[in-house]
Amino acid sequence: MIARNSAELAMVEQEIVNFGFKKAQGVREIFNSIKNAGKTYFTLTDAIGNNIYNILAQYPTGQVTAYDGQKNIVANPDYQKGSLLILVSKENLEKIEQGEKSLLKLAGLTWQK
């Protein structure tokens, strides 16, 4: 979800919390949410870290693997029950897209208010 600015981002955030989404603070929480078919959102800043990118690139492909600092781990998304929402402001999205990792090329459905 792309918000026009940070004020709108905060508003969207509140709305999706009302829909039962929980905020993920980092990669581990995103991964666990995928594993447990949770409804999670994550707010991106102006860059995508390697670990998050690795997860986002895999999420639409039916399986997500990652490295948890000790071993390789695996999660199988349940698209019927679980959801993963990525929030980003337009300004940050533009910065991201100027870098090496494109978010838009990975994204499934994209919604802009």
Add this chain to the structure above:
Amino acid sequence: MAKIIMTEAIKTEKNGSGERAKSPILETDHSIAYLGVELSKGKGGDFCPKRENYQHYHNDEFSLALQKKIATSFKLDQPILIEGGTSIGKTTTVRKMCAELGYEVFYKNLNGATDVEDLMGRYVPNPDRKTANDPEYKWADGPVTQGLRQEDGKIKVIILDEYNSANPNIIIRLHEVLDELEKNGEVVLAEDASERVKVGKARTKIISLTNPPGKGYLDRQPLDPAQLRRWNYQKEVTELPRDTFSGSVDLMFHLKPETKELAAENFLLSNDIEIPIGELREIPGMKELVEKYKEFHHAAKELLKNKKIAEDQPQAFMYDDRMEPQRVLKFIQNFYRGDINEVWKEALRYFYVNKLEDDTDKQKLLELINAIEYAQPAESRRKGLEREGASAEAIAKAETPEEKERLRTLAEIEKVRKRIEESGKVPDGFFEEKREGLSGALAEQIKNAKEILGKKDVLGIEEIENTFGIKVRAEDVPNIPFSKEELEKAKELGQFLILRVGEGSDGKKLTMENMHGILSDEFKKEGLGKILYEISWYKDEDFFKKETPKLSWSLVSKEVVPDSTNKNYLQQTERMIDYVQDSVFKGKTMPKEYQDALREFAEKKSTIQKMMSDDWQKAAEMLAELSINKLTRQSPSEFIYDMIAYLKSNKERLMEKMYTWTSRRDSGGKLVDVGKFDSDGVRVASRTPGPSHDILGVPFSRSL
């Protein structure tokens, strides 16, 4: 016509070829066939994707063709690199197949990965550490290593996503992995300092996925074409074909039935068992087709070189002289089912046409492939190109430059097509067993030498074959004559070990002239520059046209011998004698030929010294004839051979700024020196023995 079931595989108890030719995806208890290409199932595992996640996957014509390509590569145990747009579903398709087949997936996105450890593994704090005696750190496999480990019954697939975003150090490491996998060898976990992981290509499949450079992926840089040669490179579309997209949307909205007819030519039926090469050669027509294939390969290379095909593809690639024939052979072993012409055509479509993006380019190669026919009835011969009137007259009459160019291309294709049709000899060596890795004493010796000198400083059969595109007869290669102590000393002195051969199994001699001819284009394509700088003054000299390296194992210094510059030829020879005594054979008994050579020098030195001022030609002759110079100095062809092999194998140039004085004279009697091997090519000069220079030295070379 077979019906496509758009969402799932058809399960059956029968898996005969008749059934496989009818069902796009046919599943039995033990296998699944994708458009006829049958793969054995694995036993699953924690990293196997869940099948239910792909119940809405549409097996449309496009995705079936993609699955057939992937299945073919898996069947042939060949690493595959697929280049295509993000939206075409490359990763999803691989995972969906793995879910059906029960294969585990180990995925790594190379975008942003900077350390080899991210792929191979690293030491991490030991979470089980309870006492001070427990190790503080433990080794943790990265996804590639985990995918490489052989576990009973498991089949694993390593997916390397966004391959063209990888750092060069990662690519180099992956090449080492691919090389070991190809020969079912061992990957040494250098990151772990010790462990050797036994790997096998039947149980580990590697697939790289990459977005096309440019064309909306402006941050993606093209890969070096040489980096592609290890991969079965398959070019896919940047966006889904229009009708695929349209059909897919119709299906989502339930506007079309979920079945569709599929023509028989879309199927490729595999054999249960690979046909041995010895049996292949007995198939009528095989020998003739092999010869036609050789012509086709060269024609395809010419088209590529002259930009008649693939001109607009930002990712350059090669039709590799060594890899493509090996792949084609393996394909025929696995897919020949009685129609010799058809299997050849399928193979060439798969490995040659599928590297192309543009339909017109594909058509050009398909025209050539149509000439790959054995006992072709006259009435079935294609007349299309002849009717095109690609004659000089037609070209002259063409109204636009584009039309002229098109007709010229057609004329060229027609010419090579005729050449292919008319050829019929059997190339030597084609049916020889492919070397799966050397066995026996020599293999052990090479392995040991690599352990002592380091992998990059041992250039054996494989490296020489890869460098010069020749085949070396293993039975002709002598054992490595150097002892462990001698190799350790060589390491200390900065030398590398190289197998020198004078010719390939086809009899092609590795003269300077031929090495230059064989490799010049490849050097240019790979961005390595020129091989030789300027040949006009010596193009008729024997050292250029006739002389080849002698079959031997040689230890060669990577740099000139210390303190060998700023010396005339005689002084250099004296310095070399000191080096041999004080460094090479220090503390050891010198071999007899060296003792004799030193004695000879002592006897002739004063005469030569006198001649240096009285008669430089006589001095040059005597110096060139001295045994010590023959034993320790490279010839010009050996120098070129050594430098090219080292550069091609290690991507590292030696003697980039220095010259060496060889043991050869030109037709005018001067002593030939060679060197300065930078991207402008090796400079070759000749001098009287008197002068000296600060960039003219001599490396040590010892051949046995």
